[in-house]
Amino acid sequence: MRAEEIKDANSLQAWLESLPQGTEAERETARRWAVTIAHRAAMRVLPVYWKASIGRRARYQNYNTIAVLRCNLLSELLGGNLDRRIVPVALDASRSATKAHRAGSAARATLNSAVVSISDRTVLSYAVRDSVKLASRRERFLWNALNQDITVADLVFEQENLAADLRSLDLWHVNNSENRETAAWNSGKSKILAQGEGWRFWVEWYENALYGRPQDYALLTKIALIDPADWDKGADHVNALIQRIVEQHTLARDARALKAEISQLKERLQSVEHRSHNNPPEMVDETVAAQKEVTIIWAALEEAAQELEKPDPDPTVLARIGAFLETASVTIAKYCGALADLAVKTSVRTAAATGTAMALASQSEHLRAFGEALLQFAKSLGAP
Incomplete structure (x- = not known):
């Protein structure tokens, strides 16, 4: 037919x-x-x-x-x-x-x-x-x-x-x-x-x-x-639940995306560290410190993603992670500035160092926005 x-x-x-x-x-x-x-x-x-x-x-x-x-x-x-x-x-x-x-x-x-x-x-x-x-x-x-x-x-x-x-x-x-x-x-x-x-x-x-x-x-x-x-x-009750589900689902998706970006940043920092044997000690120290901070941030994002996948996430856990990520974003921004200043002062302007500084700056803003959104969501669930 x-x-x-x-x-x-x-x-x-x-x-x-x-x-x-x-x-x-x-x-x-x-x-x-x-x-x-x-x-x-x-x-x-x-x-x-x-x-x-x-x-x-x-x-x-x-x-x-x-x-x-x-x-x-x-x-x-x-x-x-x-x-x-x-x-x-x-x-x-x-x-x-x-x-x-x-x-x-x-x-x-x-x-x-x-x-x-x-x-x-x-x-x-x-x-x-x-x-x-x-x-x-x-x-x-x-x-x-x-x-x-x-x-x-x-x-x-x-x-x-x-x-x-x-x-x-x-x-x-x-x-x-x-x-x-x-x-x-x-x-x-x-x-x-x-x-x-x-x-x-x-x-x-x-x-x-x-x-x-x-x-x-x-x-x-x-x-x-x-x-x-x-x-x-009724509609008002269900639509309110749906709004919460959408927000939680979006945050979980954003946490996974940020994790992937942070993983790439870790690789960048490792590359800079491997190439920095001829660079000033200050730059090596800043790179190693930034690498450690990024590793901690990755672990926090992993914890956030796992918590957000639960039907009833713990608002106190989400609030703690959100507050940490907001603080970490400031720390990352400082590392970005420090690496940029050292590159200028020591005339070490390699593409790897410059690219990593720019990546740190970008991730700092992404982390701040995500941490703020996570904190607000936790408060909507009853976190103090």
Whole structure:
């Protein structure tokens, strides 16, 4: 069956059932692509629901926007390499959202893509149909976008490129600046953000999907695995938790990046030390001292990264490390100045010494900024 022949739920189901299923790899790829196609259909109409949930008539409907967003997030994750922890969470999320919501087809279309993540292709095909019917005036346009998704999937199977990922393509396969649905989203997102800073994560997440930008799936998984009891407490509560998770995840990522930079700086200092046998004793002493300080800083960053990977990091530990790094940044800046002064006074202006002084200056500022951010995060967790 050719992609352009798929125009309704029945033809979509027939295509899904025709996907190669001979090997375990083919079955997993078929599952992944089937779920992703349903997810992308739901994501195309999500702004219709989202806009209605903050409209003038919203008070007359029992909208549960955070539950619908949660389901779409889960179905996105289930369209990737399957994390078994997500499956029971997705089922629970779908049941909870369905019970809490009575807003009609908009809710059903956005919820069903999570239900079908367990590979029920019949339910999946009708979930896509509901998504298309939701935007009936644009029905043909929506089927065209889905046809293009399927064209890409067919090429993947023909080329046996089973690692390919449809999620790296924009939702509409067209110039988004000329797309009417994208224009509507751009005009409506300011109203979403006006509800509070806690909605920024959701807006950025949706725009990453809209434009085919890379998603941080490790971060999304952490958010998806928030305790169901917390999701049931509503958007304000969950969005506050998400802000904390995003901040903690970002700090952990920055700690790892700084560690890599510090490792390179250690190598630079070792190189300067090895080449400094003909240099004045003062320069050798400063280089050795800086090398020791950088080694201590690397250990502190390692400790910070490990603590930040914990579900509940100790704020007193983070505060101690943050304060140390702020102080260490000043010390590193002094070593930078000392090396530069000695190079000028002794006419030792080697490329290695000059480059190392510049690297020390750069790392000093990075450490200061990271130490300050870590300290502020620790205080938000209750550190004195």
